[in-house]
Amino acid sequence: MPTATGAPRSFREAIEFIEKLGELVRIRREVDPLLEIPALMVAASKLKPIPALLCESVKGHPGVQAAAAVFADQLRGHRLVGFPESQHASKLQYLDALDASIPPILVKEGPCQERVVTRDIDLERVIPLTYGALHVTRRYYQPVVCLKHPKTGVVNTSLYRACVQGPDRVTINIRWDQHGGLYLKQAQELGAPLPVAMCLGVPPAVYLAGVSKLPYGCPEMGFAGALMGEPVELVRCKTIDLEVPATAEIVVEGEIRPPYETGFDGPWPEYLGYLGMEIYPPLVHVTAVTHRERPVTNIFVPGAAPHLLGIGSQAQFFRHLRSLYGEFVVDAHLPPRTVWHHAIIKVRKTEAHHEGLQLNVGLAAFAFANPLDKVTIVDEDINIYDFAEVEWAICTRCNPARQVHILPQARTHQNNPIGGIRELEDGEIVKAKMIIDATIPWRYRAMKRPDGLSHFSRSEWPPVELAEYLDPEDRKRWYGR
Numbered sequence: 382m383p384t385a386t387g388a389p390r391s392f393r394e395a396i397e398f399i400e401k402l403g404e405l406v407r408i409r410r411e412v413d414p415l416l417e418i419p420a421l422m423v424a425a426s427k428l429k430p431i432p433a434l435l436c437e438s439v440k441g442h443p444g445v446q447a448a449a450a451v452f453a454d455q456l457r458g459h460r461l462v463g464f465p466e467s468q469h470a471s472k473l474q475y476l477d478a479l480d481a482s483i484p485p486i487l488v489k490e491g492p493c494q495e496r497v498v499t500r501d502i503d504l505e506r507v508i509p510l511t512y513g514a515l516h517v518t519r520r521y522y523q524p525v526v527c528l529k530h531p532k533t534g535v536v537n538t539s540l541y542r543a544c545v546q547g548p549d550r551v552t553i554n555i556r557w558d559q560h561g562g563l564y565l566k567q568a569q570e571l572g573a574p575l576p577v578a579m580c581l582g583v584p585p586a587v588y589l590a591g592v593s594k595l596p597y598g599c600p601e602m603g604f605a606g607a608l609m610g611e612p613v614e615l616v617r618c619k620t621i622d623l624e625v626p627a628t629a630e631i632v633v634e635g636e637i638r639p640p641y642e643t644g645f646d647g648p649w650p651e652y653l654g655y656l657g658m659e660i661y662p663p664l665v666h667v668t669a670v671t672h673r674e675r676p677v678t679n680i681f682v683p684g685a686a687p688h689l690l691g692i693g694s695q696a697q698f699f700r701h702l703r704s705l706y707g708e709f710v711v712d713a714h715l716p717p718r719t720v721w722h723h724a725i726i727k728v729r730k731t732e733a734h735h736e737g738l739q740l741n742v743g744l745a746a747f748a749f750a751n752p753l754d755k756v757t758i759v760d761e762d763i764n765i766y767d768f769a770e771v772e773w774a775i776c777t778r779c780n781p782a783r784q785v786h787i788l789p790q791a792r793t794h795q796n797n798p799i800g801g802i803r804e805l806e807d808g809e810i811v812k813a814k815m816i817i818d819a820t821i822p823w824r825y826r827a828m829k830r831p832d833g834l835s836h837f838s839r840s841e842w843p844p845v846e847l848a849e850y851l852d853p854e855d856r857k858r859w860y861g862r
């Protein structure tokens with residue numbers, strides 16, 4: 382039974398939900414998770430809508446099923462967390478949930494502990510691992526990771542990549558500038574171990590909360606509750622001081638212990654479509670693996686299929702700009718292909734003194750996230766979700782000599798190869814920031830003939846219903862009615 386918001390309550394319910402939508406493809410023949418499943422995800426991404434895959438027979442893993450491309454289709458991604466179809470309306474619903482946290486509740490037992498393994502742990506035996514792409518030599522899984530702040534006890538939940546280093550050793554790619562890295566720093570200062578719980582196959586709302594950048598100290602699980610309209614049920618881990626979603630399919634328990642060794646991770650097919658290079662993330666000593674009977678794991682390979690859980694970034698980016706510039710900012714969009722790196726912002730210039738303000742909005746946009754390097758600004762008549770229309774605005778309304786602004790150098794993100802390449806020679810991860818102002822300059826808007834027309838007047842026509850002009854058979858052929 383779905384929650385009040387219509388969102389499925391567990392990962393298993395999510396699979397049923399997708400099947401009812403008619404967007405689940407069951408693959409019955411045996412498939413290899415290392416490269417075959419990622420290749421199937423790439424192939425599935427060419428279909429519309431992009432189906433979710435349920436691989437019923439996974440090579441080397443009798444009794445385990447693997448779901449993939451679950452969140453690859455945008456509309457389905459929205460439905461899985463109870464959002465409406467419209468992107469803008471979904472952003473607003475996301476922001477409402479952000480302000481209405483519902484804390485999780487602790488229950489005595491949950492299906493995630495139907496099987497408990499604490500001896501002779503072999504991650505590879507339980508979890509179908511993947512290379513993700515060609516030329517990759519290490520094996521990965523992509524869990525939602527729960528970490529407890531060593532001093533405040535606040536639990537952070539985030540999607541990280543895990544790279545297997547041995548039967549009971551795995552790294553998680555927490556970075557020092559992220560919440561997980563800050564938690565680890567606190568543990569190091571105390572000289573204490575940092576408990577880590579890695580969950581595969583959690584409720585869709587927990588996935589969305591896990592990829593959301595919430596303020597530091599703000600527990601993502603409460604946000605997941607708000608998305609579902611009811612608390613997420615948690616159970617205590619068997620070997621560490623942490624709680625995990627009771628319905629999780631697989632949970633890996635462990636800790637990052639003094640002296641806080643690191644392991645090796647990379648290459649890995651990153652979301653921008655390039656292989657991320659080698660990094661040295663902290664090593665987790667695994668203390669237990671618990672799972673449901675016949676677990677359904679979730680295979681995420683960001684470079685192989687879109688994973689459109691970006692609605693959170695979209696919503697928070699919009700709120701950030703609105704909080705500074707009010708309704709002057711009509712809408713904002715981070716295109717999925719380059720999410721976090723390029724922003725398209727729609728503004729509403731109505732007064733002569735609004736001229737120039739669009740550039741201040743552009744500068745404020747860069748403050749939202751370090752990876753953001755390029756901001757394109759358009760007028761309110763442009764559909765920012767239609768790339769062809771944005772390109773048309775750039776081509777017809779922007780004189781680059783006057784309307785492209787470049788800040789020569791600032792911090793960027795290593796996942797963007799033109800900035801990250803310098804990491805190989807231990808250089809700074811910096812590149813230029815650019816604003817493309819594709820709004821019609823105010824003084825040109827004001828330049829009009831006596832009849833009100835100008836070079837920027839769009840061609841217009843009266844609306845007609847073509848269907849009403851057609852013979853019945855043509856109407857059937859073109860309009861299906």
Ligand SMILES: [Mn+2]
Pocket residue numbers: 537538560594595596597598599601
């Ligand atoms: Mn956080």
